[in-house]
Amino acid sequence: MTTVAVGQPVNGHSHLVKDAATTSKITSPGEEQLVLNTIRCLAADLCQQYKGGHPGTVMGAAAIGIALWRYEMKYNPANPEWFNRDRFILSAGHACLFQYLFLHFSGYEAWTLDQVKNYHSPKTYGSMAAGHPEIEYPGIEVTTGPLGQGISNAVGMAIASKNLAAIYNKDDIKPIDNKIWCFTGDGCIQEGVGQESISLAGHLGLDNLILVYDNNSVTVDGRIDNCFTEDTSAKLLAQGWHVIDVYDGSNDLAAVLEGFDKAKRLKGKPIFLNIRTVIGYSSRKANTGPAHGQALGDDEVAYVKTQLGFKPEDRFVIPPKVYEYFSGIKDKGAKVEQQWNETFSQYRRKYPAEHEELSRRISGEWTTEDWQHSLPSKADLPQAAQPTRKSSGIVVQALAPKYKTFVAGSADLLESTFVNFKGQVEFQKPGSGLGDYSGRQIRYGIREFGMVGIGNGIAAYQKGAFIPIMSTFFMFWIYAAPAARMAALQQLRFIGIATHDSIGIGEDGPTHQPVALASFYRALPNINLIRPADAEECMGMWTLALDEQSKNTPSIFTLSRQPVPLLPGSDRNKVQSGAYIVHGADIEEPELTIIATGAEVYRAIDTAEKLKSLKKIRVVSMPSQRHFDLQSIEYRESVLRPSSNLVVAIEAWASYGWAKYAHASLSMHTFGHSAPQQQLYDHFGFEPSNMASKIDAWANKWISKGRLPGLGEFEELLLGYVQH
Amino acid sequence: MTTVAVGQPVNGHSHLVKDAATTSKITSPGEEQLVLNTIRCLAADLCQQYKGGHPGTVMGAAAIGIALWRYEMKYNPANPEWFNRDRFILSAGHACLFQYLFLHFSGYEAWTLDQVKNYHSPKTYGSMAAGHPEIEYPGIEVTTGPLGQGISNAVGMAIASKNLAAIYNKDDIKPIDNKIWCFTGDGCIQEGVGQESISLAGHLGLDNLILVYDNNSVTVDGRIDNCFTEDTSAKLLAQGWHVIDVYDGSNDLAAVLEGFDKAKRLKGKPIFLNIRTVIGYSSRKANTGPAHGQALGDDEVAYVKTQLGFKPEDRFVIPPKVYEYFSGIKDKGAKVEQQWNETFSQYRRKYPAEHEELSRRISGEWTTEDWQHSLPSKADLPQAAQPTRKSSGIVVQALAPKYKTFVAGSADLLESTFVNFKGQVEFQKPGSGLGDYSGRQIRYGIREFGMVGIGNGIAAYQKGAFIPIMSTFFMFWIYAAPAARMAALQQLRFIGIATHDSIGIGEDGPTHQPVALASFYRALPNINLIRPADAEECMGMWTLALDEQSKNTPSIFTLSRQPVPLLPGSDRNKVQSGAYIVHGADIEEPELTIIATGAEVYRAIDTAEKLKSLKKIRVVSMPSQRHFDLQSIEYRESVLRPSSNLVVAIEAWASYGWAKYAHASLSMHTFGHSAPQQQLYDHFGFEPSNMASKIDAWANKWISKGRLPGLGEFEELLLGYVQH
Structure with missing residues (x-):
C-alpha cells in the first residue's frame, strides 16, 4: 500500500483511505499544548518586536516542529556536524524562524534565545538569525530561500546518503543509515525545480527521503487556490512516491507523529507527508496572506496571547516546563552519536581500508595522492585537433574511476558532454536492472535546474565528501543558473561541464547559442568560469578546479563542440x-x-x-x-x-x-x-x-x-x- | 468523464477506460499508408543528405502530423497570419523537420520542397529550415528549442485567445473561437517550466488548449525510463486536465483522429492527448537514442525504404497521390477564412466600437492616442521620497485600466510589485468566483519561469495585441532568464517589473539580493534593462518601453524596495x-x-x-x-x-x-x-x-x-x- 491517511479528513480527500491507528508515541501528553502555545506566542513576539518576518508558519506548523526535533530526527545538538545525523532542509526558507526556534529548544548551544531574538533586528549585524537560514550556522544544512531549490538539495542529500551506504555499509556493520527530512511549503511545490526533483526522486526510489509538506494553502498573495488547484497527493502518487495524508497538522500531534512513524517504515519509494495546517493558527489572521509574511500587529499579538492563555503584556515567555519538555534531546543525541562511534570503531577494526577511505571523505579531502601525475603530459595528449569537450573527458576518465568522491551526471546529454567513464555504474534504484545505489553516473533527465540543485545537495551533504560533475550544453546553464548561484553563495564545489559553448554548436541555431551568459557567471562572486583554448588548457582547468584553492568554489568549464588544435604555446x-x-x-x-x-x-x-x-x-x-x-x-x-x-x-x-x-x-x-x-x-x-x-x-x-x-x-x- | 482512451492499450495502462468507438473521420483510407511512408522516407533522406538532424520524431509521429494539418487544425496556408487561425506550437523544437514537412504538404507557399531540403544544409545560409523553428517564418508561431518553454508559450496563447474571446465575442457573433495545439515530446514534460505551465493551465481550465504528447519515451540518451517513470496521464489528471490516451499513434490514424475529435469536444479543462508512438518507426534504430537526433546512416535509410515499399536508390520521392491527399487543404483554408471575414464584417456593422478596438489590436497598435499625457507631470508626482517600485505603479494605474492591451500579473508578489490597478478583474476560470476570462490580472503563482514563458506566448499570439506586464523580485528574474532571453531573441515586447533590486531588500539576505544578474541582461542583445533613479525617471522608463522604438524589444525595470527622493535634476x-x-x-x-x-x-x-x-x-x-x-x-x-x-x-x-x-x-x-x-x-x-x-x-x-x-x-x- 502506498497511500495512507491519518487523522480526520477535513477536505473531502476521498480517494485516500484511513489506516488503522497505531499507538500514540506521545510521551508527555499533558505538556504538548503548553509547548505549542508557547512557541506560537514566541513567533508572534519575535516578529512583532521589529515589525517584520514570517510568523504564520511557526504558529501553524509548531506540532510538526515538535514531531521532527523532539521525536523523529536523529541528531546530536552538541555536535551538529556528526556524520550520520539525519539532515533537515527547510525548503521554505522564509520560515526560518520555525527552524531557529526548534534549534534553540533542541539544545544547539549557539542558538541562544538572544540569537533567535536577533531575527529581523535592526541593531545586530551578522547575527545567525538571518532572514533565511544560512549554511554557515549550526544545524543548518543548506542555505535556502529561492523557492523549490531546497527540495532539490534534499534529493541530492538522499542520493549522497544512499551512495555512501551502498559503497561503505556492510552486511554486519552499517555506518550510514540516516534519513533526509525536507520541509516544504506551497511555494516550493509550485516551482518547476521542485517538480523536477520530485520526479527524479520518485524514479530513483529514494526511501530515505521524507518530504514534509506544510500544506497551509496560503502564500504571500493569499489563498493558494487562486492559482493552484492540483490534487498534490494524487500527483505525487503518479510520480512514484508513497503518500501519507495528515488532516489536522496544527492540532493533532498524535496524527502527525503517526504519519511520521509510517513514513519511517515505508520502503522502496520516497515519502510525501501531506500535512494540512492553518497558517497563523490562533490568530484572527489565520489562513490569510498577511499571516504569511508580516508581523501580526500589537493588537493581534495580544489577542493571540489571550487565546492561548498567556498575558498580553508579557513578551518572550517560556515556562520552565517547555524547556523540560525538550530536555531529553541532548542525552538522546549524545547517546545516539556514542552508539554510532562504537559502530564506526568496529568498522575500523573490521574494514580498515574502507574506514580509511570513508574517513578521508568525511574529513573533506578527496585524495592525498599526487593525482596530477595521473593526467597525461602535453606530449601524451592527442596531437590532432579535437573538441575541448572531448579533451575535458580525458580527465573524467583519469580520475572518476579511481576516486569515489566524483559523482558524474548529465541532463540527457551524456555522450555529448564526455562525462562517461570506464567501468561506471549508473546510480539507479536497485532491482531496476539499470544500476544501483553504488553507481556514480546520474541520469538527471532533461532537468538542468533540478540537476544543479541536486548537485548542491550532494556537495553539501558532507562538505568535500563529494564533488558532483554535472553536464549539459552551456546554453542550458541558464536554466541551472539559479542553482549555480546558490553553490557560489554557499561555497560548495561542483564541476560544471558546459559544452557546445558558442555559435560553434552550428545548426541548432540561436536558441542553443549563448552570447551573454558568460557575463553573468563572470560577474558572479566565487565561481570559476573557465574557457580553455585546447587540450593542454583542459588539463590546467581541471587542476585549478580540483585544487585546494577551489575547495570552496564551484567551477564551470565552457567547452567547444568543434575541434581545436593543440597549441604549441599552451601551458x-x-x-x-x-x-x-x-x-x-x-x-x-x-x-x-x-x-x-x-x-x-x-x-x-x-x-x-x-x-x-x-x-x-x-x-x-x-x-x-x-x-x-x-x-x-x-x-x-x-x-x-x-x-x-x-x-x-x-x-x-x-x-x-x-x-x-x-x-x-x-x-x-x-x-x-x-x-x-x-x-x-x-x-x-x-x-x-x-x-x-x-x-x-x-x-x-x-x-x-x-x-x-x-x-x-x-x-x-x-x-x-x-x-x- | 475526464479520462478516455482510444485505440488498443499496449502498456497496461489499466486505470483508463476505453471509450465507445466513433465513426472514423478518415476520408481517404487507402492513401494514408502511402502518405505516412512517403513522409518517413523523406525524413530519412532529409537527415541523411547532410548527415544531421532529427529523423525519429517525423517517422514516429507522421500520423499525428496528418491528423493535425489535414484534419483537425483550422488555418489558411495562403494567409498564415489569418487572425482566427488555430495556433500550433512545436514545443519539441528539435523535431522541426516534422513541422516543415507538414507546412510544405499543407500548401504554405514559402515552404517549398527546396526550402525543406535546406535542413542542415552546409551550403545555404539563412534558409527557413533552421535547426529549430523560428518565429520569422510562415506557419511558425514561436521559436522553440529550449525545452519546456513551448508548453508555456502555448498556455500563454490559450490565455490570449480566451481573453480576447471574453472581451470581444458577443452572444450572436464570435470572431474568436480558435484552438491552441501544442506538440510536446518527453523532454518538455520533464522540464520544470513545462510543469509550472501545465499546473497553471489546469487551474485556469483552458479548454481551448490541446497538449499533444508524442510519447515515444526516447530522448538523446535513450529510453526515458532510465530517468523518468511517472504515470504522466495520472499526473495530468491530478493537475486538472482532461486526459485522452491513444495507444498506437504511429500506425493507428483512426485512433489518433478519434482522440483529437474527443479533445475538441471536451470542455472546462485543458486536454492532454497522450499518444504512444515509436521514434524512428520502420527503422531498426526505432526506439533508440540514435533515432532521436542523428541521421540514420546510408544502410539504414535503404532498409527503411525497402521496408516501406520505396526504392533505396531514389531520394526525396513524393508520389503524386501524396500531394493529392493534401490538396484539399488550401480550399478548406480559404473557405474558413472567407467565412470568418464575413463574420467579422457582420461584427463591424453591429459592434463598430469593439470592431475598431479589436482591429487596432490585431494590427499591433496599442493606442493611437497621446497617452504620455495621461502620466502625471513631474510637478504632479509625489514629492516625498518613495520606492521606485511604487512610482512605477503610477503608470500601471494610469494605463492598464484604460488599455486592454495590457495584461498584468505577478508570481505571488502582487502587492509588492505594484502591478495592481483600479477596477481590475482577475483572469480566472468563469464560475470560480475569483474572476473570469475577461480579466487582465493574472495570478501566475510561484512560477517565475513559467510566468515569462507564458507571457511570451501572450505576446506572440498576435504581435502587438498584448503587452504582458510580469512581476517578481529582480532576483527571481534569474529563474525567468531563459524565457526573457527567448523574448529578446524573438523580438517580443513585454514589460518586466523587477522589484527589490539590490541589497536594498534588506533582511531577506543574500539569497534575495542580486549582485550579478544585471550583467547578464546588459550583455543580452535586444532587451532594455532600465534602472530608474526616481519617480520622474520611472515615467521616462515606461515611455521608452512603450514607445515605437521598443515595439520589438522586451524591457525589464529594476526597481527599489526602499524610498528614494525625487531628484531636482531628473528628467x-x-x-x-x-x-x-x-x-x-x-x-x-x-x-x-x-x-x-x-x-x-x-x-x-x-x-x-x-x-x-x-x-x-x-x-x-x-x-x-x-x-x-x-x-x-x-x-x-x-x-x-x-x-x-x-x-x-x-x-x-x-x-x-x-x-x-x-x-x-x-x-x-x-x-x-x-x-x-x-x-x-x-x-x-x-x-x-x-x-x-x-x-x-x-x-x-x-x-x-x-x-x-x-x-x-x-x-x-x-x-x-x-x-x-
Missing part, C-alpha cells in the same frame, strides 16, 4: 593565472596584443599572422578573467602591457566586460544563427582574414593618432558586420 | 538617451564625474557634496547602458567627458562592465547579507561619507600623477571594505 600551469602569453612570448615590445578565449584562441593566432600593419604581436589566452584579476598588477601588466601597446579581444560572445582588458573587441552583437559552425564563424566575422583586416584598419587609425585609445573609445570592430 | 525625457547629467549640469569643466544608477543616484549626489579634494563634480544618472551605447559619440563625450576628467561609477551590484564607462567603481564584491537595508548600504561601503573618502583618496592619487587612469588601471574602490 596547463598557467591556466591558474587566468591569462598568459600563448603566442609571441619572445616579442619584447609588442605593438599589439590580442586576447582570446577558448575556441577563438587558435583563430587569434591565425589572425596575428595575417595582420599587415603590425608585426610585433602577442596573443594572450585568457581562460579565466576572474583568476587574471586576482594576479598582481605587475603580472597583469607584463601580460597585456596595456599602457604601451594596443590590446584587442576576440571572443564569439557579447563584448560586455572586455573594456576592462582591451581597447577594442571582436564580438557577437546579435543572437546567433542556424548554420554549420564554420559558416557561422565566417558570417559573424570571425574568419581570421576578416579579423585581421578589421584590426589593421583600427590599429592604423590609432597609430596615426599617435596614442592609445582612452576611456570611452572602446570599439567593437565587428559591429555592423551583419544584421540578424 | 523623464532623457531616460531614452541612457544617461544624462542629473546634478552639476552647469559645471563647464568638471574634475570628476560620478555615474550612478537607480537607488544609488541620490547617494552619489550626497557623495559629490561631501568630497573634499574636488569641487567641480557632475553626477550622471545612467538608467540604461544599452541606450547610452546607442547615442552618438559626441553625446556620450559630452555626458562623461572621459578624456578630460576622472569618472567613477557607483552601483550596488558587481563592477562587471563598468570599466567601459568609468576609471573606477564603487561596487559589490561579494554576495549580500541579511540586515536592514540602511545597515547594508553602510556595511558594504555605500554610505556617502565613506564613498567620498574613497573617491578623495583615489582622485588625489591621480591628480598627483597628472594623468587619467588608462587601460588596466580600473580600480574597485570598495574592494576589501568587507569580507563576507
